[in-house]
Amino acid sequence: MTLNDTLTNVLIGDSSNDILSLIGRGTGILIGFGGDDTLTSSINGQKPGSQLFGNRGQDYLESKGIGDTVFGGRDGDTIFNETGQAVLSGDRGRDSLFGEEGNYILLGGLGDDYAFVKEAENLFIGHEGDDRFIGEGGLDTAIGGDGDDNLQGNGRSILAGNAGKDTLESRAVGNDEDSLLGGRDGDYLLVGSTSNADNPVLLGEEGNDRLRVQGTQVDAALLIGDGTDAGDDRLFVAGGNRHLLFGNRGDDELELGEVGSGVELLGGKGKDRLTGKAVGNELFASGDEGNDNLNLSASGAQLWGDNPNATENFGNDVVRGVGNNNRLAGDNDNAATANGGNDELVAVGSNNLLLGFSGNDELTSEGSGGGNTLIGGVGNDTYTFQEGDIIPFDDDGINIYIGNNADRTPVTLQSDDSLSGRATFIVLGDENRFINIEGGGVVVGSGIDRIEIQMASGLTDAGGGNDTLEFETVSGTVRGGDGNDVMTVSGRAGLTSTGRISGGDGDDTLSITRVAGTVEAGAGDDSLTFETISPNAFISTGNGDDLAALGIVGDGVRIDGDDGNDSLTLSGLGTADDATPTTLSGGDGSDTLGIASSATVGTNTAALVIDAGVGDDFLQGRQYAGDRLLGGNGNDTLFGGVGNLDEWKNVAGSLRANTGTVFTDGDILSGGAGADIFLFTDDRQTARTEVGTVGSGVTVAPGAVIGTSGQTVESATGTNVGDIGTVNPALHVDTITDFNFSEGDRIIVNENDIGFSISGTGVDFIVFSGGTLLGNLDATPNNSGDFIFANFPGFPVAGTSQGVISYDRQTGGLYFGSGGDPDSMSLLVVLSNRPNLTQSPIVALPENDPSAIRFF
Known part of the structure; x- marks a missing residue:
């Protein structure tokens, strides 16, 4: 080991592993020459500093002075400086350069070098090799040079990868943003997740680069994929505001x-x-x-x-x-x-x-x-x-239009355009068209069109022409327009409560499974066929001679025939959900209105009002009772329908009842102005008053109900089994409110079905009021008198050898009886206006003239 503390001394080692040091504060030159040398400079507080040359070998060079210049030489050297303002050059080999302070110039040289500095304002040039630089203090400039370099900055640094697939990372915080320049080849430029410094610049330059700002608090980043080349770059920012990402070419x-x-x-x-x-x-x-x-x-x-x-x-x-x-x-x-x-x-x-x-x-x-x-x-x-x-x-x-659940959205098309899906398509022009869409609606011109829509929930207008329209469900508005149109709604839901169908002018044909909304057939001789009509629907057949088979109808429905000779027929009445009646109106014209004879009517069906209006009309009510028939002006025929079955039996003088029998209120018949006919076809429209002994199975309390509502017993001599009593199973038969004999009103009966002849001799018409006889008999009675009274007023029991027609002016009750059953008399109808009758208003139905009455 050689120590020297003099100024500008030169220490040169040999090929061995030398340790060369400068002590004190002097400067000098240390040359390791060969071997794995250790060179240490002295602490020097000012420039110029010492010079250290490692040369060959894996040297350790420690620089302690300001302004030192250190060259690692060949092989992998370790260079360290703790005072700053030094030049550290690794030269050849895989060198490691460390700086404690700042203001360094770090040169990696040839090889895969590593450089680390704690403080700021350093310059790193990696030259060739896969170099790595970490600048902790910021304000650094790091240039990777050739090779796949890894450069990290920490604020206000410039990191340039240059040639090679470089990785440049900024960890800047505060206001110290970094600039990252990828250079040639495919580089990875990253602003790390811990960074929050605004305004970083990432420039990929040449190559297929990846530029990424991972810090979510970073604002105003500038990312540019490349300059003049056509690299396929990937640019990403995780969060923040005001960024600019520019891919440029590629x-x-x-x-x-x-x-x-x-x-x-x-x-x-x-x-x-x-x-x-x-x-x-x-x-x-x-x-x-x-x-x-x-x-x-x-x-x-x-x-x-x-x-x-x-x-x-x-x-x-x-x-x-x-x-x-x-x-x-x-x-x-x-x-x-x-x-x-x-x-x-x-x-x-x-x-x-x-x-x-x-x-x-x-x-x-x-x-x-x-x-x-x-x-x-x-x-x-x-x-x-x-x-x-x-x-x-x-x-x-020439365009294509596809509606996606846009049923009520109007779209105007040219005649050559195509359409599908669901929308309200408005097609210009008058060409003949075939249109099939999923839903919505179609508006076309005056051609002969065929329109098929599964769910017509928008507006459909076929315009003029004889059009064919087919739907599964209609919840929107459908207009047939002028022409003889054919409209079919075949789905289970049919015309919903929001749906509206207008046939327009022309002889239209409408077939609908279920009607819950509004149907207006329009002017013309229209044909309507419905399976069911839901409560509160509205039907208007329009002016013209219309034919309507209206199916089973719920309560609250209003059906208007308007002007013309209409035939409006119901096949049944649905269950009554509330007290609102169903109304069937004929309007002006000779109309046929009512419910079919074949209809099945339950025990809780909707009330029915038939209002014929002006004209010679035929009105037919349902089975049993409960309807209101209004003839209006004209010579009308009113048929209340078949009445209750008589389930009471007088067996050997003992009264018995079928407990399953149902009895309902009678019909209200108003003929209006004109010579009206009130038609009764058989004994199910009447009710016999039975006299006999109260038998087993009959509740014996006076006025008690037997079986179901309407079956009552009144006792004559007592309330026990074996007592004499009377019973009428249809106390509420039909009522005529405005019978006017002088105006031509008549009651027609089918004497064959009723079982009582009124067309021969010996038939009497008896008028009485309470217990006072107002008429005379000309036939020999079978009993002790021409009539007797029951315990309660208004129900006489009479019989004659031929037949008796009796009228109670006090109650308006009109009765008939037969000599074949001396203990009974049937109540036919009640004339509630109690007209002053002097002759029988009843006429037999002509047997050989089937055109005299129109049943349906």
Whole structure:
């Protein structure tokens, strides 16, 4: 070991492992020459300092003075300085350079060198080899040189990889941003996750570089993929605001983690991909030249496939924006028909603006909310849209329109455009068309059209012409327009409560499975066939001679025949959900209105009101009772329908009842002005008053109910079994409110079905009021008198050898009896206005004239 503390001394070792040191504060020159030498300079407080040369061997060189110059020489040397302001050069070999202070010049030289400094303001040049530099203090300039270098800065540093696949990392905090320059080849430039310094600069330069800002608190980063070459670069920022990412040439990828506001993405030339999310506003992204792909989540953003100021080189871009209030554009206003790109724009959100500009573009609106505006521009464009979107009329090309659950969204098309999906399509022109869509509606011109829609929830208007319209469900509005249209609704839901069908002028044919909404057939001789009509629906057949088979009808339904000779027939009445009656109105004309004889009516069915209006009408009620028939002006025929079955039996003088029998209220018949006919066809429209002995199985309390409601017993001599009593199973038979004999009103009975002859001699018409006889009998009675009274007023029991018709002016009850059953008399009808009858109003139904009455 050699020590020297004099000024400018020179110590030279030999080929062995020498230890050369300068002590004190003097300077000198130490030369190791050969071997693994240890060279130590003295502590020197000012420049110039000592010079240390390791030369060959794996030397350890420790510099303690300011201004020292240290050369490691060949092989892998370790160089250390603790005072700063020194030049540390590894020269050849895998050298390690350490600096405790700052203001160093560190030269790696040839080989894979390592340099570490704690304090600031250092210059590192790696030269050749895979060098590594760590600057802890910042304000460093590190140049990797040739080789795959790893350079780390810590604030206000410049890290340049130069040639090779370099890794440059900034860990800057505070206001000390770093600048990272990749240089040639594929470099990795990183602002680490612990960094929060704003304004870092990352420049990939040549090669396929990766530029990444991982620190989420970093703002205003500048990332540029390359300069003049066409490298395929990848640029990424994790968070922060006001960043600028520019891929420049090459097929670059620009990605955002979850950034804030004011971020710009510029793809540059090449096929670039721009992705990520911005939670703030004012994101601007442009693919620029090339066929670019943008997929970004943001609101209030501008997403351009090409540069908004470009004049040429427009690409076929894909632009997808997730969020609201964004602008998505394929090209720009400078793009002409010949050079515009064929772009694909997809907006997921609401209130977005999609601009295809020139080219055959595809514009798609997805997600929820709607309110997007799609403008394809020049070219043959494809629009896929949703409810609430806006598509201005596009006549610059032959376009395709696809509605995605946009049932009530109107879209206007040219005659040559194509359509599908679900929307309200308005097709210009009067050509004959065949249109089949999933849902929504179609509005066409006056051609002969065939329109098929599964779920017609928008507006459908077939316009003029003899059109054919087929639907599964209608919940929107359908208009047949002028012409003889055929409309079919075949689905189980049919016409829903929100649906409305208008046939328009013409002889239309409407077939609907279920009607819950509104049907207006319009003017013309229409044919309507419905399976069921739900409660509270409305049907108008319109003016004309209409034929309507209306199916089973619920309560609260209103059916209007309007003007014309209409035939409106119900096949049944549904269960009554409330007290609102179903109304069947004929309007002006000779109408046939009512419920079919074959209809099955339950015990709790809807009330029925038939109002024929002006004309000679035929009205037919349902089985049993409970209807209100209004003839109106004209010579009308009113048939209340078949009444209750008489389930009471007088067996050997003993009264018995079927407990399953149901008795209901009678019909209310009002003929109105004119000579009206009230028709009764058989004994099920009447009710016999039975006299006999109260038998086993009958509740014997006076007025008690037997079996079901309406079956009552009144006792004559007692309330026990064996007592004499009377019973009438249909106390509530039909009531005529305005019978006027002098006006021509008559009651017609079918004497064959009733089982009582009124057409021969010996038939008496007896008028009485309470217990006072007002008429006379001319036949010999079989009992002790022509009539007797039951225990309760208004129910006489009489019998004659031929027959008796009795009228009680006090109650308005009209009865008939037969000599074949001396203990009974049947109540036919009640004339509630109690007219002053002097002769029988009952006429036999002509047996040989089937046209005299119209049953259905």
